[in-house]
Amino acid sequence: MQLDRTEIVIRQRTFLESLDLSLIVFRRYWGPIIIWSILGMFPFMLINAIVTWSLLDYDRILLFNFYGADESSLRLRYAYHQSVLIFAEAPLALIGTTYILGRIMFLERPSFRTAWSVLKDRLVSCCVVLGIARGGLLVIPLIWFVPRDVAFAPSYEILLVGVFFLGFVVLTRAIRPFAPELLILEVTPIFGKKQGMGLSYAKRTGFLHSQLLGELVSRFMFSALVLPAFVLALVLAESLLLHSFFDLTWNWWCDALLFPLNVWMVATWATVYRFLIYIDSRIRLEGWELDLALRAEAARWVAA
DSSP, X not given: OOTTOOSSOOSOOOHHHHHHHHHHHHHHTHHHHHHHHHHHHHHHHHHHHHHHGGGGOHHHHHHHOOSSOOHHHHHHHHHHHHHHHHHHHHHHHTHHHHHHHHHHHTTOOOOHHHHHHHHHHHHHHHIIIIIIITOTTTHHHHHHTSOSSSSOOHIIIIIIIIIIIIHHHHHHHHHXXXXXXXXXXXXXXXXXXXXXXXXXXXXXXXXXXXXXXHHHHHHHHHHHHHHHHHHHHHHHHHHHHHHHHHOOOOOHHIIIIIHXXXXXXXXXXXXXXXXXXXXXXXXXXXXXXXXXXXXHHHHHHHHO
């Protein structure tokens, strides 16, 4: 690995520069990004389909709730629960994408066997932090117990799922977004001192995030405006294509297939954007460009 030769120029960037660069990176390396994203999200898509399948049975729900319900509200309800699932699961599902972005950064293209070996060794730590502590796996049983025979259950869907769970996940993501990068790219152990591996995950994440708290929250709020707009743009574009070329309207199979794919696609792009913000944070806090140059020169002296 040539530490002073990187595919992405190491320098500080603004919100809009990082956004523009994320689209360029996605366009240039769409192949490995899409492949690893599909491998990661496919099992979660199957699980989510099972968990939310009964929410797609609009006729049955309307039959039990003849008054005060219509199909459009049930579709919004389904989209809400699918979005909550994907939002919580994405950091865990897309750890392969995070890993491949880190390798691309240093002009490397690891084989599938090498990448799988690395990810397998770090899977337990990722499940503990991203799946349990950050709710990526806990959201699945939470949505599973959504009342199925009512059109809307505000005490459960708004209070429990929306306020308590989603509020916790949003707050965690806003103030400490780089958990996947720390676990996958920096190989930060959950218990550093106990394993004799330097800083623990808690200390490392505290150092990396605490000094840039205001800026990280601002960038998260910016993303919270952009990401839903991207999903809406994809849905409207697909609706137009279906109507123009096939004379079809958006129906339940579009809800079941196209909408989750759209959200996962935007989540994949958000992973690229978060990775670039992570690089920018390390540049600001650690002088990463100088650190890489010095480490590269030291490696050359050792090799000589």
